[in-house]
Amino acid sequence: MFETLSDRLTQVFSALRGRGRLSAADIDATMREIRIALLEADVALPVVRQFIARVKERASGEEVSAALNPAQQVIKIVNEELIGILGGETRRLRYAKVPPTVIMLAGLQGSGKTTIAAKLALWLREQGNTPMLVAADLQRPNAVQQLEILGERAGVPVFAPSPGNGVGDPVAAARDSVEEARRRQHNMVIIDTAGRLGVDEEMMAQARAIRDATQPDEILFVVDAMIGQDAVTTAQAFLDGVGYDGVVLTKLDGDARGGAALSIVQLTGQPIMFASSGEKLEDFDLFHPDRMASRILDLGDMLTLIEQAEKAFDAEQTATLAGRLVSGEGFTLEDFVEQLAMVRKLGPIGNLLGMLPGAAKNRELLSQVSDRDLDRAEAIVRSMTPEERRNPKIINGSRRARIARGSGVSVGEVSQLVTNFFEGQKQMKALFGGGGIPGMPMVPGMGGGARRVAKSARKKTKKKAPRSGDPRRAADLAREAKGGASAQDRLRAMGGMSALGGGLGGGGLGGDGGLPGLGGADGLPENLADALPGLAFPPSGQGGNVPAAFRGNPKRRKKK
Amino acid sequence: MAVAYIILIVVLGVLAIAAGTFFLLFQRPRRGRTLAPPGQPQAPPAASPPGGGEAETATAAGAPAAVIGVERPPPSAGRMVRLRARLARSQTAVGSALLSLLSRDRLDDETWDEIEEVLITADVGVVPARQMADDLRTKVKVLGVRDTAGVRGLLRSELLAQLGEDTDRSLHVAPHGGTPAVVLIVGVNGTGKTTTAGKLARALIGDEHSVLLGAADTWRAAAADQLQTWGDRVGAETVRASRENADPASVAFDAVSEGIERGVDTVLIDTAGRLHTKVGLMDELGKVKRVVERKAPVDEVLLVLDATTGQNGLRQARVFAEVVNVTGIVLTKLDGTAKGGIVIAVQRELGVPVKLVGLGEGPDDLAPFDPGTFVDAILG
Numbered sequence: 001m002f003e004t005l006s007d008r009l010t011q012v013f014s015a016l017r018g019r020g021r022l023s024a025a026d027i028d029a030t031m032r033e034i035r036i037a038l039l040e041a042d043v044a045l046p047v048v049r050q051f052i053a054r055v056k057e058r059a060s061g062e063e064v065s066a067a068l069n070p071a072q073q074v075i076k077i078v079n080e081e082l083i084g085i086l087g088g089e090t091r092r093l094r095y096a097k098v099p100p101t102v103i104m105l106a107g108l109q110g111s112g113k114t115t116i117a118a119k120l121a122l123w124l125r126e127q128g129n130t131p132m133l134v135a136a137d138l139q140r141p142n143a144v145q146q147l148e149i150l151g152e153r154a155g156v157p158v159f160a161p162s163p164g165n166g167v168g169d170p171v172a173a174a175r176d177s178v179e180e181a182r183r184r185q186h187n188m189v190i191i192d193t194a195g196r197l198g199v200d201e202e203m204m205a206q207a208r209a210i211r212d213a214t215q216p217d218e219i220l221f222v223v224d225a226m227i228g229q230d231a232v233t234t235a236q237a238f239l240d241g242v243g244y245d246g247v248v249l250t251k252l253d254g255d256a257r258g259g260a261a262l263s264i265v266q267l268t269g270q271p272i273m274f275a276s277s278g279e280k281l282e283d284f285d286l287f288h289p290d291r292m293a294s295r296i297l298d299l300g301d302m303l304t305l306i307e308q309a310e311k312a313f314d315a316e317q318t319a320t321l322a323g324r325l326v327s328g329e330g331f332t333l334e335d336f337v338e339q340l341a342m343v344r345k346l347g348p349i350g351n352l353l354g355m356l357p358g359a360a361k362n363r364e365l366l367s368q369v370s371d372r373d374l375d376r377a378e379a380i381v382r383s384m385t386p387e388e389r390r391n392p393k394i395i396n397g398s399r400r401a402r403i404a405r406g407s408g409v410s411v412g413e414v415s416q417l418v419t420n421f422f423e424g425q426k427q428m429k430a431l432f433g434g435g436g437i438p439g440m441p442m443v444p445g446m447g448g449g450a451r452r453v454a455k456s457a458r459k460k461t462k463k464k465a466p467r468s469g470d471p472r473r474a475a476d477l478a479r480e481a482k483g484g485a486s487a488q489d490r491l492r493a494m495g496g497m498s499a500l501g502g503g504l505g506g507g508g509l510g511g512d513g514g515l516p517g518l519g520g521a522d523g524l525p526e527n528l529a530d531a532l533p534g535l536a537f538p539p540s541g542q543g544g545n546v547p548a549a550f551r552g553n554p555k556r557r558k559k560k
Numbered sequence: 561m562a563v564a565y566i567i568l569i570v571v572l573g574v575l576a577i578a579a580g581t582f583f584l585l586f587q588r589p590r591r592g593r594t595l596a597p598p599g600q601p602q603a604p605p606a607a608s609p610p611g612g613g614e615a616e617t618a619t620a621a622g623a624p625a626a627v628i629g630v631e632r633p634p635p636s637a638g639r640m641v642r643l644r645a646r647l648a649r650s651q652t653a654v655g656s657a658l659l660s661l662l663s664r665d666r667l668d669d670e671t672w673d674e675i676e677e678v679l680i681t682a683d684v685g686v687v688p689a690r691q692m693a694d695d696l697r698t699k700v701k702v703l704g705v706r707d708t709a710g711v712r713g714l715l716r717s718e719l720l721a722q723l724g725e726d727t728d729r730s731l732h733v734a735p736h737g738g739t740p741a742v743v744l745i746v747g748v749n750g751t752g753k754t755t756t757a758g759k760l761a762r763a764l765i766g767d768e769h770s771v772l773l774g775a776a777d778t779w780r781a782a783a784a785d786q787l788q789t790w791g792d793r794v795g796a797e798t799v800r801a802s803r804e805n806a807d808p809a810s811v812a813f814d815a816v817s818e819g820i821e822r823g824v825d826t827v828l829i830d831t832a833g834r835l836h837t838k839v840g841l842m843d844e845l846g847k848v849k850r851v852v853e854r855k856a857p858v859d860e861v862l863l864v865l866d867a868t869t870g871q872n873g874l875r876q877a878r879v880f881a882e883v884v885n886v887t888g889i890v891l892t893k894l895d896g897t898a899k900g901g902i903v904i905a906v907q908r909e910l911g912v913p914v915k916l917v918g919l920g921e922g923p924d925d926l927a928p929f930d931p932g933t934f935v936d937a938i939l940g
Contacts (some may be wrong), residue, residue: 036686042870045681109893109921110750110866139921141758142782149781165789197896221823224750228683228870233897251749254835256872279749279779370840 024060030074031056040297041150043259044232047266055081085266087289093273094159094245096217100132102178104214106207106242107222108234109195112250112276114143117192117221118150119284124188125156131188134177135160136210139194145190154281157186170194175213191216198237201262207242218427219244220273222259225252231260232267239268246273249287253277285529331428333389333421337381338372378418379407392418400535520551568643577753579900631794638899639927640934642919654899655715655939662700662711672697681727682901688908692718719904722904723931725914731888731928732859733764733826739856740819741826744812744883746845747864748876749833750920754783756864757830758790759926760916764826765794766924772822774815774829775800776808776848793923808832808844809851813908815856827856836879846883862915864890867900877906888915891929895920901936 031052038048058077094102103120105113114137121131133151137143144164151158157239159177162168174191181189193210196203211219221244223231236242252275263273272287321335381389384407389397395403395418404411459551561909649871657678664671670691681688696718699705705714733741743760747753752873754777761771775784775798784800791798799815812829819827831848834841849858863886865873880886889907891900917934919925 039686040654040871042683042872045677096568108868108896110752112750140755142784142785145782145785146780153662153781199895199897224866224868226748226866226870226872226876227868228873228902230868231870232867232896236895251835253837254871254872255837260870447606458922514676528862 021029024238027056027060030059034074034078037297038262041257041469042226042231042258042263043296044229044263044267046232047263050266051081051085051262060415063266076298079297082262082293082296083289085262086272086292088265088319089273091246091273094217100178100189101187102179102189102191102214102216102219103217103218104174104191104193104211104216105220105222105248106193106238106244108197108224109140111222111224113137113148113149113195113222114192116220116248116250116274116276116284117147117190118156119281120153120274120345121156121188121190123284124190124279125154125529128185129157129188131157132177132181132186132191134174134189134191135162135164136174136177136191137163137167137194138164138168138170138173141165143192143194146456149443150281157184171209171213174210178214191215198234198241204241205239208430211242218246220246220248221264221270222248223264225249225258225260226254226256227260231263235264241272244270246271248272248274249292250276250315251355252295253283255281256290259296261292262296331383331425333384336421337378337389340378344371376407376409376413378419380404380409380414383407393420513560585630607703631762633794633924634925635766635768636763636928639919639924640917640930642925649760654678654901658715659708659712659939662696662710662715667697667700677681679901682899683873684796684901685871685874685905687719687758688722688905712939716939719935719938720931722908723934724907724913726929727907728914729888729913729929730914733769734887735823735825736859738820740816740824741859742856743820743826743828743860743862744849744852744858744884745828745830745864745890746880746886747833748835750832751862751864751866751869752890753777753833754786754790754830755789756862756890756892756916756918756926757828758793759918759939761791761796761828762794762923763794763926764828769825770823771796772815772819772824772827773798774812775813776815777832778804778806778808778811779832783830783832790923809848812848812852812853816852820856836876837851842879842883845880849884860888860915861886862888862890863912864892865900865902865906867891867894868896869900869902871902871905873902874905875907877910877912881910881912885911886912888913890914890916890918890926892916892918895925 035048035052036054038051039045047082055074055078058081059074093101093103104122105117107113109448117133121133124131127171133147133156135144135147135155137147142165144160144162148160153445159173161176162170163171168195174193176189177189181187191208191214193209194203198204219242221235221238225237227234235247246263246286247264249258249272252258253524265268265272272289272292274284275287276284317338321331321339324331370372380403383403384392384395384399388399388403400414400418404414407414410498593928620708629672657673661671661675661678673766675696676689676693678732680686681690684692696714699714699718703710703714704859705711706849717899725910731743733743735741745753745757745760757773761773764771771794772786773796775787777783777787785800788798788800799811799818801811808831815829816827829848830854832841834845836842861884863877863880866875869876877889889903889912891903891914907913914929917927917929919927
């Protein structure tokens with residue numbers, strides 16, 4: 001239904017091709033599109049106005065009219081401004097000088113406070129803290145039980161002196177909890193409070209009482225990413241009512257664009273500290289402003305994808321593979337399983353595909369591809385003989401039947417995989433052999449920075465995060481790895497990358513090679529899809545577009 | 561850089577080979593494709609539906625009536641008038657802003673832009689807001705209405721038209737042909753499904769119906785307890801899973817069977833919150849409905865929408881409507897500062913009417929929706 005901002009701006013600017021300068025009317029048209037895009041992403045109106053004013057000022061300058069591709073340039077400006085606001089004041093949790101550090105959660109009903117309490121507790125525990133959860137939501141029926149169950153799952157003790165369901169004094173519970181934590185030597189206390197409306201003075205007074213009784217080091221405002229224009233009113237009401245030092249954004253695993261994040265940061269000046277994006281307790285992390293910016297603009301999350309890929313992939317192996325591909329040797333099924341294993345390390349395939357730009361629109365289809373499909377594909381290949389893997393052409397009917405029996409799939413699925421493989425092989429060969437890679441160095445704007453990224457990627461992969469083992473160590477490693485290349489480097493790398501996407505789409509690297517900045521990333525999927533038509537495998541005549549083997553299976557959520 | 565690029569190509573290639581399908585997405589955008597086709601032919605749901613389900617569930621400790629004093633809730637009629645008092649608490653009345661704008665001496669382009677903006681701040685959405693503003697503009701021009709009362713009447717009729725005054729908003733909760741009416745309550749996480757189920761049970765009992773609750777939210781910790789607490793207060797029994805992680809479809813099935821056996825009027829089934837983007841979970845919801853329908857037709861599927869929801873509400877409604885054919889919307893948390901303008905977009909696009917509104921935290925703060933009262937409350 002909604003086109004992406006990038007599409008719209010491209011449309012606006014397409015009329016200007018060939019003209020040297022942007023007129024005031026052009027700028028206005030651009031700003032109108034940006035305004036609609038932001039409003040549709042639920043950014044609050046007053047914030048949109050301020051934001052547009054800032055962007056307009058910059059866009060009217062030389063910066064845009066001098067650019068080769070004004071649409072991309074404007075998107076770059078918008079993106080930078082968004083990141084500027086969202087990430088203006090990132091900071092870490094403040095710890096109390098004398099433990100326990102008290103963290104209090106506040107927010108509307110149903111924003112996810114209880115779940116966040118448990119997620120935060122787990123996150124802190126994995127960093128070597130000893131948190132304790134406090135059930136101060138005595139309002140909602142059985143909120144206390146919910147916290148107790150979640151606490152158990154997170155392996156964090158829960159302090160619940162009152163039974164809840166309207167019985168007990170949340171202020172007293174919170175006050176006692178601090179003492180209790182000191183006694184039991186917990187260094188962190190996380191207080192889950194009842195959901196309340198900003199206009200509910202009585203409940204706000206209660207929140208203030210809890211605050212005054214516990215003197216929290218951090219008050220976190222928990223807000224749902226799906227919230228609309230009301231975000232500003234609510235955020236302001238809570239700021240006036242109890243005050244807070246940071247924001248937690250929840251339910252980011254939906255397809256809401258999350259414009260509220262921008263509204264809240266801009267209006268209250270409080271940073272977004274954490275983001276929660278899934279139903280599992282582990283789906284919780286520090287907030288990344290750049291990713292949120294792309295999300296608001298629907299640019300996809302390529303940065304995360306690349307970052308994760310760099311972490312998971314064995315650089316040397318990949319380089320060897322690339323070398324082979326460039327030299328014209330084929331991509332074999334052996335390579336396929338090897339690479340598949342690395343892809344698996346990137347996490348659930350659903351998340352992975354969701355990071356591609358344009359994914360928001362296709363999310364429902366994307367999530368039909370499940371990890372089970374990858375399992376099957378691997379099982380099929382593993383049921384082949386080494387000879388068959390090296391040379392799949394020899395797979396005939398009886399071999400297919402054997403492979404199908406060995407991997408527990410139907411013969412049709414085996415032939416489907418083999419057909420897919422041949423198509424994919426052809427495409428990869430075309431991409432690598434057809435001058436794709438050799439063209440790389442010609443892409444402007446990716447000189448030193450890019451190489452640096454590559455190098456640091458190689459370094460990083462050496463100390464790959466262990467697949468299992470001590471989670472604390474894993475978290476440390478992950479942090480270390482993240483610290484590697486700066487966001488700026490990556491953005492620059494992305495520029496080159498997207499240029500390549502565009503170039504490939506245009507049937508060669510000549511194309512519009514030097515797209516500045518990040519904007520071009522948006523063009524990637526389509527261009528890639530164009531460039532790799534073979535990868536969009538034609539239906540194989542068995543059961544509609546989606547081969548039976550690859551249909552998403554309704555997955556049950558597994559409790560941890 | 562080269563490495564990142566190679567990796568990306570390889571990732572895409574590998575995924576394409578393995579999954580075969582996903583590149584189709586980018587070539588053939590979703591227009592015209594619905595959620596169902598690829599998933600559906602996989603017919604009989606894997607997990608055990610009816611037959612074996614009985615063992616999974618148990619009616620929660622019978623006769624709570626004997627233990628706790630059961631309340632007699634008041635009937636649901638006439639509750640909507642409370643809305644005005646509730647809305648009065650929030651000072652950001654859309655209505656008064658619109659009225660003052662429309663009563664200006666000169667209605668120039670700027671004023672109409674402002675009117676559009678006021679509507680946008682109520683989460684009506686950019687396109688519907690523009691259309692409403694244009695409609696009003698035409699009417700003002702044609703009718704030449706300038707006085708306050710006239711403008712007010714114009715605004716009122718426009719808002720009513722958007723909300724659909726004559727839409728059938730009755731809840732189908734009466735038993736028919738020996739089977740109880742089955743109401744399925746669905747929605748994303750945290751909108752207030754369980755609370756709505758509890759309050760609806762109360763309201764129905766207040767209206768002299770007998771109610772059985774089905775706790776098919778087997779995912780969220782303590783959700784069944786929460787529902788049961790509501791049920792116990794008004795003497796409605798709750799059918800719930802006897803073990804963690806039970807199949808929600810089987811719980812729902814048991815609830816309906818139990819309801820038929822006992823001859824209750826209405827069976828309310830509370831489901832787990834699920835984001836509409838998770839296809840697996842949406843399939844699970846479809847299955848809940850299918851399995852229940854083997855026993856009795858589902859009369860109402862109520863989508864619970866939070867009044868604070870922004871433009872995402874439309875996507876939610878669209879997906880839920882595709883999967884379980886939503887028959888009505890419950891707009892909750894309307895007592896805050898939120899205006900719930902998203903329901904206008906939802907009603908326009910999907911034709912699903914708002915049937916109930918949640919007006920506050922009180923146990924009887926769920927009211928049948930009445931557009932006239934609602935619009936009057938908005939206009940203050």
